[in-house]
Amino acid sequence: MGLSLTKAAQWTTAGKLEFTPMNESLLKELLSFVEDFSSRHPQEAEHVFEEPLRWSTTLGASDFKTDYYISGIDVQSHEKDSGGQPLLQLSPPTVCVRSFSQLSKLVHLAADKKLEELRACLEENKDAMVKILGPCFADILEKEDTHTDVLHLVDKDQGKDPEFKINLFHLLQNMNKQLLSKLLEEIEVELNLTALKNDIESLKRLCSEGEKRLLKSVRYTSDFEFSNGCRAPLWRQVYGDICYLVVEPCDTENLYITCSTAGFFLNGGIKQEGAESGYERTSDTYKDLLTLLKSRSPYFAEHINKQASAVQELPSTQSVHRHVESVDMEEQGELQRSYEQQEKNVQDKSRKQHLLNKKKYEPCPRWKKLGLMSPCGKAEERKSRNSSGMEMSSEIRKKKQGSGAKSKMKAEFSLSSLPGRLSSSQKIKTPARATELSSESSSQSEEEEEQSERRLESNTDLPPEYWQIQKLVKYLKGGDQTATVLTLCAMLDFNLMQETCQLAIRDVGGLEVLINLLDTDEVKCKIGSLKILRKISHNVQIRQTIVDMGGLQSIVKILDSPVKDLKALAAETIASVARFRRARRTVRLYGGIKKLVNLLHCVTNLASLTANQQKDVEVARCGALALWSCSKCTKNKEAIRKAGGIPLLGRLLKSPHENMLVPVVGTLQECASQESYRIAIQTEGMVKDLVKNLNSDNEELQMHCANAIFKCAEDEQTRDLVRKYKGLQPLVSLLAKVNNKQLLAAATGAIWKCSISVDNVAERFQEYKVLESLVELLTDQPEDVLVNVVGALGEFAQIPASKTIIRQCGGIKPLVNLLSGTNPELLVNVTKTVGACATDQDNMAIIDQLDGVRLVWSLLKNPSADVQSSAAWALCPCIENAKDSGEMVRSLVGGLELIVNLLKSTNDEVLASVCAAIAKIAKDKENLAVLTDHGVVPLLAKLTNTTDDKLRQHLAEAIGHCCMWGSNRASFGEAGAVAPLVRYLKSKDATVHQSTAMALYQLSKDPSNCITMHEKGVVKPLIHIMGSNDKTLQEAAAGCVRNIRLLAVANRKAILFY
């Protein structure tokens, strides 16, 4: 972690992590590592860091839920170290974290901001390893990847749990390796390794004894060769190092040479494997080994030319462009797998990746080459037969110094583009492709040819499109409108969806020209420019550049144009540019949303449209497309609503054309996350159209419609409308589309939400046999489908008949299996559904048999409060309906302690659910005894001051049941639980009265409690409750009054007799 971070990650000078693909993947890896850490390695996660990790966070107190003490804006974790220091402390904007468990909780809490949090954490804790493990451990980790024995360190270490620490150390070490190897996958080894090996072998042959020998010895520093052919340690491979050589020339001292993808150079003296230092470059970089040797050993240089035969044996190492795959590593521990095994699959993969990379970087290898070769300075005068590539670059450089901008156009261009790009390309791929020059060993005569010819030769490295596009951009710059339009048309002939062309346009400065054209008055030029922009903006980088250049503002302005074609094109371009936040924001800030909404005005439902009206429809379609892209952020949704977009979208929803409906419904379903939209969709009568389009043949449209219903059916009226318009059946039939997971997720989601209305379940869904289909979807589905399917089953199971069907279809087992998942959303639904199923005795038997209760119980440990409460709720029916539930509960080791501890939660829902569960558990006397031992009484008493009616109800219930053991009644009284309970009788909620009356009845069996109750005026409300229709309630209230009365009578008697 530390190693790969400090060495492999690409930092900007300001100490920030750059936004490069490599860093992104690094971060993502780290994130998943941190996220899963506490669940995978709970013990190691508890280990307290040597020093806290501190960084400024974007999280606030409101982001923290249970397990944290929140006071104002400060937050402290419940978890503390042995010294009583909280393991997480937040005083905005700084957060201190001292264990992995807290770190992963924090990452979970951060939700969609987790990547930023991790990034900030890393940026501000570059020495994270030292902080976590302490300096001595971290040192080892930094040094080598080999399994160093760390045991001796433990002796020195005063830590309390050395075992965990070692484990943690190993975990981090593994992580480190994984990261490095992941990174290696992204790095290409440029040099032809076989050629390099041959070279070295031939050099070794030159070392033969006798007068003729040119070198004394040549050897590798390491005998171990990695599967990718490299001998350098993994972390150096990240830098492009391939292997290290020690060459003993005849005339000078030993040469320590690094062979890297960037070339060959002398290092600080790496003598053997595993050296810790000396990797730095101490000489110029040479293109090939021979040149380096010649420059360092005059003897070698002199004799090598004589040995013609020997020379022929030396092939050029320079540059056959070949890709060598690095270690393919996906799972933890795979590093230890034997390397031979891997080699098989490595090759295919390498080929694929090669193609990929090649495509990606095609446009600018030339710059890279120039950038990389600049260090090889002095080598240029050397008459090496292999150094043509290098000379060429130096020639170009000379030209730069000499004639500057006056040189030929092509050279001029590459120079001008160099400065900005150089640094970044070097960073992106340190060992970037050295050169793609052909590998033929050029003869002496060829070398003396004209420069221009050479340049041409090297120019051929770029795809022909590149030069053509460059030429066209030149015409764009210097042409009048006629020439511009012709040129734009010519440009449109290129395959603009191809990345090579897209980037070529940008790289030759075409994007600027295209954007400038948008600000002219020439309609045709604008149309042409937009036609190009709408295509090339499918490329992420182009999109960003357009926004950076302020192009989006110009495009937004065009939306006001009277020319319809122009408006449509501008909207379409916005649709493809506004795929990221900054762009969407720009559109809004420049009033684009309003303009886009204005485009939606058109006549759609006429049978025959005039040409003009058709154009309006097209404009509206493009406007809807653009709004769809823009609607992915909340403020834009609001802006669309304010601009009056909803009724217009509603009108377009009646269009018969799929290509119109998809963006319209897409926008609506995107916006339906806002309540205002959901209401509007319902009141403007769009549900009918949405339902209608569920029957479309277009799966994308069906998906958006189902999604819209999914989001809107939170509302009961909408659910009824869906039923009214006969939308349930098409939804059910969508369940058959098992191959389209997105559609399936949307459809199951809609069914889930619709099934919240019992009418829907009872009247419709049952007859469509939907339960059977849903149960089938419980296995082998992606999580977003599962969440919805299980959610739907949970709703269905509210009806007794469904429970039987679920069992009969074999649904219980997959449900119980899902309990061991990790997705909180899914777990909430699964526990809910299992709980609902458990209300049926036969189902419960199966759940018990599958050990489902233990699984539910262990979910109480889940960090998510929602999961905790949902699990606790599910436990209630389980305990109630299980055979011999007391024994079952006792068999769960530590279970009772766990649940009692949850009473310390700060979440009312969790508390209510836990109280409910405790009430059920306490019905078993033995278990109640254990609960009491774990201190359930004071904890419950502490909660009595709540005003939450749901919590009050279950709390009173729990208190009532907990009274049945030992001196608990008295203890409740001592803990001050009685007086607040009396206040509960003033609550408006009848259920609260019921459970409170029961609890008071139990408590009143203790005389001192009776006194408290009487003091607090319990009798009057109780007498009132006695008039209730509920018999148990009547009895409880009467019983309580009786106890109070008896006490009073006894008292009087006592006074009378004594």
Add this chain to the structure above:
Amino acid sequence: MSDMSSLNRKLIQTLAETISKQVDHFNKTEVECLIREFNVLLGECAASGRAVNGLDKEKFRSILHNNFGMTDDMIMDLVFRTFDRDNDSFVSLKEWIEGLSVFLRGTMDEKIKYCFQVYDLNSDNYISREEMFHLLKNSLIRQPTEEDPDEGIKDLVEITLKRMDHDHDGRLSFSDFEKAVKEENLLLEAFGTCLPDIMSTEAFEQHVFQEQLVL
């Protein structure tokens, strides 16, 4: 004088009736307006009742320039030539109305035909490489540093020819041109702007049809 003008009006109306039957896109009132406009443009010549052949090149060019924002003399001459169907160096009333019918309101097909005629310099029904070169010769900034300043234009001609010449005979026939334009509408005015843009069209129609009706 009033007799004269009423006679004139009568004449114009009859004329308008005849012409509006022969020309697409304009109704009778519009034709009438166009006739008036034509007469106004002819200026005093028409008022004096002398026989006038029509608008001469100079006058026509100034109309194109003032009303439709055209600047390129060569293109304006070509537009004049296309309007002037009988090649008598004057645009007659009928030619005026027929020309404007395409110029202002032509369908795509009509416009393609019109543009092709404009660009076909020698009226041989082909746009040759040389004609293209001639039409485009001022469209690129010449870079004095280059050996052949026309290189860019030649290249542009080649690129365009390659794109539009579907039958590969090295010149554009009408069907080549038509096909290319239908594929990419931007190519309609490929070799120079010879049609008004939407704003000046609207402005002109507004000026001719509405303001005159008020009078």
